[in-house]
Amino acid sequence: MRASSDLANSYYAATAQAWETQASLASAEDCDIAVIGGGFSGLSAALACAEKGLSVILLEANSIGFGASGRNGGQLIPGLRWSMREIDVEFGRARAKAIFDLAYSAVGRVKSRIAEHHIPCDAKVGHLEAAYKAAHFDTMRRDAAYLAKHFSWEAEIVLPKDIGQHINGGGYHGGIYDAQGGHFHPLNYALGLAKAAQKAGVRIYENTAAQAPVDRGTHVEIRAGAGALTAKHVIMAADTWTGGIAPELSGYTVPIMNYNIATAPLPDADQLLPSDAAIADSRFVLNYFRLSADKRLIFGGGEKYVQQPPKDIAAFVRKHMVQVFPSLAQIPIDYAWGGAVGVTMNRLPHMGRTGNVFYAHGFSGHGALVTTLAGELMAEAVVGTMSRFDLFANLPHSRFPGGKWLSRPLATLGLLYYAMRDRL
Structure with missing residues (x-):
């Protein structure tokens, strides 16, 4: 999520584990792998590369987890935005099976990272997709x-008739409960990955904005902050910032603004969400919500297609929350924050390679699990193991129509159409 403001009023920032801010890059350095982006994808890639014995430098323009990785709803949803039935029909059974094996393995990879590195991120089990x-x-x-x-x-x-086992509110018409899914504190997961990466030898520089990498064939050069890097390969994991660093990739995503609130702790929290599962409904402009470890309702609802945030984020999201839980109309909102999700035309992640630069972006609001996997796939690819990376890199993609100036307005018209269908 591209920040609409800083993280000062984020529940996640207020409850983040301790982290010592890292210095900015101020000199010329060499490494095997330069990673641009300090979110889930970049941190996962950096850690995996270091585990392979490579020297790694990670550049973050702001602070670790500053983007979507530290702002999202914390929902761990197995799979991709497409159902496996749609993937099977589109690509055939053999390719669909390979995509399934890879995409759904992301559940185990995140759980393994949390367990292996003892990351305190309030991980809980269970995800429900509720039928609107x-x-x-x-x-x-x-x-x-x-x-x-x-x-x-x-x-x-x-x-x-059984939906009350999971949620008491919203008038939903049933749903699908996946015990392999769940939810967590995303910023603490990102900080846990950062600490694990440091222990593995990764050099992390914060407040260090990277300029466009220059691929010299035998190596890549990057101007960043007050310094410079020379690397054998670059892993670009900047998501909604990708187009600013690699303009040739900018047309593949558009940023959609999302906003979240966290209520005061709720005395009746377990009555609202009895199974403590994360919930996402089936509307195109969906509501998604869950309980925090301290029994607050963390609720995301509504979208905006301009980057200027609402004057009152809490009021903007509250109206969506109250439609689901009328009893919360007067409950205090302690935190309100937001940012942008990078969305592709087909809602599948966009991954690939240009020379010595590997990239992954456009997770389309479905990336809390898949981003960790994407980072590890790029780490495999930089050492020459391309088969699993290529499964995602070969997914079909197209640029949004309209070019630099019209792509976002045209995409907005399409999104508004589908949002209107929610109300019909």
Whole structure:
């Protein structure tokens, strides 16, 4: 998420684990791998490269987890934005099976990183996709049955009469509960990855904005902050900032502004969400929410297609929260924050390689799990193991129409159309 402001009023920043801010780059340095971006993808890539014995420098323009990795809803949703039924129809069974094996392995990779490095990030199990309309529930049931039959991934079909086991509010028409999903404190996960990377030998520089890498064929040069880097390979993991560093990639994503609030601790929190699962509904402009470790409701709702934030973020999101939980109309909002999600045309992550530069961006609001995997895939690729990286890199992508000046307005019109359909 590109910051609309700093993280001063974020619940995550207020409850972040201790972290010593790292110095800015101020000299010329060499390394095997230069990583641009201190979010999940970049930190995961840096850690994985260091574990392979490579010398790694990570550059972060602001602070670790400053973007989407420290601002998102904390929802751990297995898979990609496309259902496996859609992927199977589009790509055929053999390729779909390979994509499934890779994409769904992200669940285990995040859990392994948390356990291996003892990352205190309030990780909890369980994710529910709630059906906003009865027709949505019918589609969910078909997708869940298809996933179980053809890919052996079991998720529980929650009938409308049983939805109260997970949520008391919203009038949802059933849903799909996935015990392999869950939720966590995203900024603390990012800081935990950063500490693990440092222990593995990664040199981290914060407040160090990178300029466009210059690929010389045998090496890559980067001007950054008051210093410079020479690296054998560059891993670009800047998400919504990618286009500013690599203009040739800018047309593949547009930024969509999202906002979150955290209430005061709720005495009846367990009545609202009895299973303590993370919830995301099935609307195009979805509501998503969960309980924090200290029983606050963290709620995300609504989108804006201009980068100027609402004058009152709390009021902007509250109206969506109250539609789901009317009893919270007067509850104090202790924190409100937001930023931008990088969205691709087809809502699948955009990964690839240009010479000695590898990149991953455009996770389209579905990246809390897949970003860790993407970083590890890029780490494999820089040492020449391309097969798993290529599964994602070969996904079809196209630029948003309209070029530099019209792509965002045209994308906005399309998004507004789908948002309107939510209300019909």
